[in-house]
Amino acid sequence: MIERASCRGAVTIVNAIPTGIGSAMGIMLQLDAEVRLSQDDGSVRLEGTEEGTDLVRGCIEGVGKRAGMRDLSGIVTIRSDIPVSRGLKSSSAASNAVVLAASRALNIHMSDEEIIGLAIDESIKAGVTVTGAFDDASACFHGGAVITDNKARRILKRWHVQDPVTVLLHVPERRIRKEDVKNMDFSPVISQVKEAIESALKGDYPRAMELNSKACSKILDVSEEVAEAARRSGAIAAGISGTGPATAVLVRHEDIGRIMDILESFDGTIISAELNDTPAREVVPRRS
Structure with missing residues (x-):
């Protein structure tokens, strides 16, 4: 079972850490994820980057559980233009893309909200976010700009920046x-x-x-x-x-x-x- 998906990065308008309300806008730095899945021993190998193994493993396991598949093994290959640990939402883009690719590989439908929600859950477990980063995940997944309540996981405003x-x-x-x-x-x-x-x-x-x-x-x-x-x-x-x-x-x-x-x-x-x-x-x- 092999599938691919992509997600792009974002930049901050308002940081969500102080209040739980955040805002971000999408940018065209792209991350591509290829997943090769099989039912085996539950091991997941990450290629193309040295960071994010726990996050990727969690995303694969989470999608597998939704598909009713245990001991799901996989090789995940990441290709990314987004610098890591610089504030440009590399983890949000990676988790979104891996969840989307895995759902395609297992041929299960997940709504946008379910994909973002699972990506956030696994990001929290992996320790790559402070607030859950619903603002970042939403801007990366949907594109455009968003203002969100990260605690409630609710989009308060969404728009496209019209300025050239x-x-x-x-x-x-x-x-x-x-x-x-x-x-x-x-x-x-x-x-x-x-x-x-x-x-x-x-x-x-x-x-x-x-x-x-x-x-x-x-x-x-x-x-x-x-x-x-x-x-x-x-x-x-x-x-x-x-x-x-x-x-x-x-x-x-x-x-x-x-x-x-x-x-x-x-x-x-x-x-x-x-x-x-x-x-x-x-x-x-x-x-x-």
Whole structure:
């Protein structure tokens, strides 16, 4: 039983850790998953990446249980453009894609809500999320932008960003693991993050990104220098994505070259991506 599925990444508008309310928008960095399944000894081997074995194993087991199949074994091959542990939703994209591919391989129908729900459950078990990341998983799976109540797993608002923009990502070498974030106290910035949520609900996502980034950077000990430089240079929006350390910068097409030059003055890799509005079910997996 062999099947493939894909899911794309996302960037943060508002971090859900302080309040349980989060917001994210999809971007066109793609992750492809191929699953080869059989009923054997229950072992699952991950190829193509060194990280995420527990998450992938949990996703395969979860889909197997829904299909009434125990001791489901598999080889899962991941091909991804999304940098890991930088705040660009690599775990959400991986869990979504693996669950979708496994459901296809076992020929069982799962609704969008069931796929995202199982992906989140296994992400929590694997320790790769602090809040459950319903906002991230939803933006990755559905595309477009979302505001969500992560505790209730409910989408509060969903829309497509109409601005003709490109996303420039400044990605430092440093990685931030979720275990490093779990015990951080975000209570000092809750009021600022709530203001960011209100801005996002009103449709002012650039202000929401800025307020969120300025607030959360203090707790995460991640520099806002790149975001500040981008804003001064005319970016539509800029802010730290997730728990960082990557910074997402939304720019008008005519400003790409100028702002790219500014971002390149900082240590790190620059990645250019368009916004993604395509749901995971419609994304065509690339052939290796």
